[in-house]
Structures are given as C-alpha cells and as structure tokens.
Amino acid sequence: MAILVTGGARSGKSSFAEQYAIRSSNHGVYIATCQSYDEEMADRIMKHQKDRKVTGFVWKTCEEPYEAAEMLDKVASETGDKRDEPPALLLDCLTLWLTNWMLRIECERLGxxxxxxxxxxxxxxxxxxxxxxxxxxNEVGDGIVPEYSLGRAFRDEAGRLNQRVAAVCDRVFLVTAGIPVELKSLAFRWEQL
Known part of the structure; x- marks a missing residue:
C-alpha cells in the first residue's frame, strides 16, 4: 500500500508520515534523499535523525539521494521471503530527490x-x-512563479511527478498547519457529474 503525504514547507508532513509509519508497523526503513550541501542543511539532517531516535521506534536509515527506485526494490527483495512483519518504508522526500537529479543532469549534461x-x-x-x-x-506550485528558468522547470517537474505518484498511491494526504486531510476519499469523480 503506497501513501503520498504532501504539503507546504513546515506543514507537518514529515511528522505525520513518521507517525503513520510508527502506527502501522513495529519497525521501519527511512530512505532519506537529502544531501548535506552546507552547515544549515547538515544541522537539519541531524535534527531529523535525533527526532526519530526519541520516538523509540526502530528505524534503519538509508541515505540515498539518487537511487530511490533501486532502494525500494532492494528493501522489497530483503523482506519478501521473511515471515516477520515487513517494515514500514518511508521515502522522504520526492522533491529533494527531484532536485538532486535536476542539478546532476544539468551539471553532468546527462541528456x-x-x-x-x-x-x-x-x-x-x-x-x-x-x-x-x-x-x-512538497507542494511547490501554490506559490509565486520563480523568476529563473531552473526554478520554473523544477516547479513544473515537481507538479508532474506529484501527479504521477499520487495516481499510483492508494491514499494521498495533504497536511496543512499540522492537520492531515485524506484527498482521494474526497476527490471529485467524473461519474458524479
């Protein structure tokens, strides 16, 4: 069962996602896509790691800025034959993964x-x-239009990626001000017209 959790910056989406994992399994795998480019980001990463430890929930953290798909397949193969309860897998976050790839493609001219x-x-x-x-x-399309082309390209690609992932997820939550709302159950359906 795939669940997408979206929202703006500091909306509470990561906290909600972690609580969802904690309440749905007795252990988890945390795929962190963030890269530590500066001291401020390193501090954020450390804070997230400390916050996860405080809960007492057993997390195995995998830092993977690019190969998220391969990591999902790896975790699936490692847990496929075991009789134990599989871990809740938390991928945090898609937009950082997208940023990593967009910057890498631009720098390395990958096509x-x-x-x-x-x-x-x-x-x-x-x-x-x-x-x-x-x-x-992250929901990035609700704000102002970025003034530079890479920012506009990122906003557009993030919107497209979020739509594609939401389409294959069983549940989609929007978190605003720490309040999660499940969107798929509220979604308009054309047959209702």
Missing part, C-alpha cells in the same frame, strides 16, 4: 530525457513495492 527516465523508473518501483510505503513530497 534531456534522463529526468523522464528516472521519474518513470521511480513511479514503476512505487507501483510494484509490495508493503507499506509512505512517500513525502
């Missing part, structure tokens, strides 16, 4: 279609993951 390939690979891995999977992402 125009590389991002589409990586996004398709990740969506396919999400679809085939057989256990509890919670994915955190």
């Amino acid at each position: 125009e279609d590389r991002l589409e390939q990586e996004m398709s690979k990740l969506v396919a891995a999400i679809e085939r993951y057989p256990h509890k999977l919670i994915i955190v992402t």
Whole structure:
C-alpha cells in the first residue's frame, strides 16, 4: 500500500508520515534523499535523525539521494521471503530527490530525457513495492512563479511527478498547519457529474 503525504514547507508532513509509519508497523526503513550541501542543511539532517531516535521506534536509515527506485526494490527483495512483519518504508522526500537529479543532469549534461527516465523508473518501483510505503513530497506550485528558468522547470517537474505518484498511491494526504486531510476519499469523480 503506497501513501503520498504532501504539503507546504513546515506543514507537518514529515511528522505525520513518521507517525503513520510508527502506527502501522513495529519497525521501519527511512530512505532519506537529502544531501548535506552546507552547515544549515547538515544541522537539519541531524535534527531529523535525533527526532526519530526519541520516538523509540526502530528505524534503519538509508541515505540515498539518487537511487530511490533501486532502494525500494532492494528493501522489497530483503523482506519478501521473511515471515516477520515487513517494515514500514518511508521515502522522504520526492522533491529533494527531484532536485538532486535536476542539478546532476544539468551539471553532468546527462541528456534531456534522463529526468523522464528516472521519474518513470521511480513511479514503476512505487507501483510494484509490495508493503507499506509512505512517500513525502512538497507542494511547490501554490506559490509565486520563480523568476529563473531552473526554478520554473523544477516547479513544473515537481507538479508532474506529484501527479504521477499520487495516481499510483492508494491514499494521498495533504497536511496543512499540522492537520492531515485524506484527498482521494474526497476527490471529485467524473461519474458524479
């Protein structure tokens, strides 16, 4: 079962996702996509790690800025034959993963279609993951239009990726001011017209 948790910055989405994992399994795997580019980001990463330890929930943390699809497949294969309860897998977050790939593609000149390939690979891995999977992402299209082209491209690609992932998830939560709302159950359906 795949669950997408979205919201704005500091909306409470990661806290909600962690609580969802804690309440749905007795242990978890945390795939962290954030890279520590500066001291402030290193401090944020350390705070997240400390906050997870305080809960007493057993997390195995995997820092993986690019190969999220491969990590999902690896965790699935490691837990596939075991009789124990599979871990809740938390992927935090899609938009940092997207940032990592967009910057890498630009710096390494990996080709125009590389991002589409990586996004398709990740969506396919999400679809085939057989256990509890919670994915955190950011809503970035609700704000102002970025003034530079890479920012606009990021906003557009994040919106597209969020739509693709939401389409394959069983549940989608929007978290605002710490309040989660499940969107798929509220969604308009064309047959209601």
